Amino acid sequence: MKNLKQTITEIINGTEIFDIHTHLFPAAFKKYHLSGISEVLNYHYLIAELLTTTNINVKNFYKLTKIEKANIIWEELFKKRTPISEACKGVLTILSELSIDYMFKSFDEINTEYSKLNLSDLQIFKIIKISKIVMTNNPFDKSEWQLFKNKNWDTNKYLASLRLDDILINLDKCLDICKENINNFDNDNDLIIKYLDKVYEESKPVYAALSLNGLQLNSFLKNKFIPDILKWLERKNIPLSLLIGVRRNVNKDFLLAGDGIDRIDLRHLSEICNQYSNNKILCSCLSFNDQHELTVLARKHQNLKIFGFWWFMNQPSLIKLILNLRIELLGLNFIPQHSDARVTDQLLYKWPHFKALLSKVLYNHYNDIKLKNFKISENQISDDVSKLFYINSKNFLNLS
Numbered sequence: 271m272k273n274l275k276q277t278i279t280e281i282i283n284g285t286e287i288f289d290i291h292t293h294l295f296p297a298a299f300k301k302y303h304l305s306g307i308s309e310v311l312n313y314h315y316l317i318a319e320l321l322t323t324t325n326i327n328v329k330n331f332y333k334l335t336k337i338e339k340a341n342i343i344w345e346e347l348f349k350k351r352t353p354i355s356e357a358c359k360g361v362l363t364i365l366s367e368l369s370i371d372y373m374f375k376s377f378d379e380i381n382t383e384y385s386k387l388n389l390s391d392l393q394i395f396k397i398i399k400i401s402k403i404v405m406t407n408n409p410f411d412k413s414e415w416q417l418f419k420n421k422n423w424d425t426n427k428y429l430a431s432l433r434l435d436d437i438l439i440n441l442d443k444c445l446d447i448c449k450e451n452i453n454n455f456d457n458d459n460d461l462i463i464k465y466l467d468k469v470y471e472e473s474k475p476v477y478a479a480l481s482l483n484g485l486q487l488n489s490f491l492k493n494k495f496i497p498d499i500l501k502w503l504e505r506k507n508i509p510l511s512l513l514i515g516v517r518r519n520v521n522k523d524f525l526l527a528g529d530g531i532d533r534i535d536l537r538h539l540s541e542i543c544n545q546y547s548n549n550k551i552l553c554s555c556l557s558f559n560d561q562h563e564l565t566v567l568a569r570k571h572q573n574l575k576i577f578g579f580w581w582f583m584n585q586p587s588l589i590k591l592i593l594n595l596r597i598e599l600l601g602l603n604f605i606p607q608h609s610d611a612r613v614t615d616q617l618l619y620k621w622p623h624f625k626a627l628l629s630k631v632l633y634n635h636y637n638d639i640k641l642k643n644f645k646i647s648e649n650q651i652s653d654d655v656s657k658l659f660y661i662n663s664k665n666f667l668n669l670s
């Protein structure tokens with residue numbers, strides 16, 4: 271092998287990625303498919319930064335068009351100030367990856383140049399080496415769900431997942447939607463399971479997901495629908511993905527940009543894994559405080575798999591620390607990252623930022639074992655990276 275550092279970087283850049291949690295949709299989903307620099311600047315991470323950095327009136331800001339909002343964000347965060355936060359750096363990464371010289375330019379100038387590139391989602395997937403992504407699909411959102419009627423997109427690239435949060439937060443609405451679709455049922459539990467059967471057939475999801483605050487996690491096992499949903503998932507042989515520790519609407523005026531972190535008790539996750547040992551559980555936690563305990567739990571439960579650095583955890587300083595911890599405690603038995611991208615173009619920064627960190631972290635670990643006379647080959651590194659980026663996800667989701 272020529273040079274360990276360079277070999278690792280080349281392998282990481284050349285390995286296919288399976289992105290297991292995104293909010294992306296193919297172009298066939300029309301208004302749900304977001305792309306382009308205006309959408310990139312309208313990302314809620316940047317909106318939260320803008321609203322807390324300036325004195326802009328929140329309600330008036332949200333009345334503006336997307337182009338107007340993008341303009342303000344560009345002016346305030348990129349021109350008047352140094353774009354040094356992770357969310358801002360992400361935009362710079364995208365622009366430099368696409369060779370757009372942005373210095374001293376207005377948003378309009380950049381937007382014109384960017385639009386001329388006419389980048390398609392598949393072109394972006396190719397640049398980043400993404401072969402599959404998992405969408406977040408809400409079967410209780412009628413207008414979004416309609417699009418499964420004619421699945422005219424590449425279903426090998428865009429896989430579905432069932433987001434079930436509404437069952438916990440808006441049960442009556444969910445039951446109404448189930449009743450509109452299912453005629454014969456014995457009780458509410460039976461109704462929900464029959465509706466899940468229907469949407470399963472329509473979308474062929476690779477997992478079902480729930481995001482939980484502390485209270486929802488505490489009462490999870492007492493929820494009257496959970497045992498049946500878990501039995502159903504076991505029958506379908508798909509995991510439940512738990513995104514734990516979000517506190518929605520910390521500032522409701524901020525809308526999507528107003529969610530924060532909640533305190534949680536991970537002993538409940540351990541109980542879920544024990545009581546439902548035949549179910550597979552994917553898990554990502556939002557707070558830094560919970561990462562050590564979560565990693566230890568993943569050593570204790572065969573049915574638990576950690577994935578990604580969710581949202582507020584997706585910061586380079588935290589990733590470096592926790593990625594090392596995960597490797598130290600779990601070897602390579604976890605899914606290191608997901609993008610959570612909402613705009614296709616964000617893949618152009620989210621994955622390269624992570625790849626650069628993974629490269630450094632892996633280099634130190636390989637170097638360590640080399641010093642202990644372990645002969646690490648290029649093939650072995652390729653297999654390891656492939657496990658991290660693709661195989662671990664594929665196996666846990668039971669895909670062929």
Ligand code: FIX
Pocket residue numbers: 406481513526580581610612
């Ligand atoms: O609940 C989720 O899946 C979160 O990832 C999102 O809803 C959140 O708004 C987000 O975009 C975080 O990256």
Ligand code: ZN
Pocket residue numbers: 291292293610
């Ligand atoms: Zn998400």
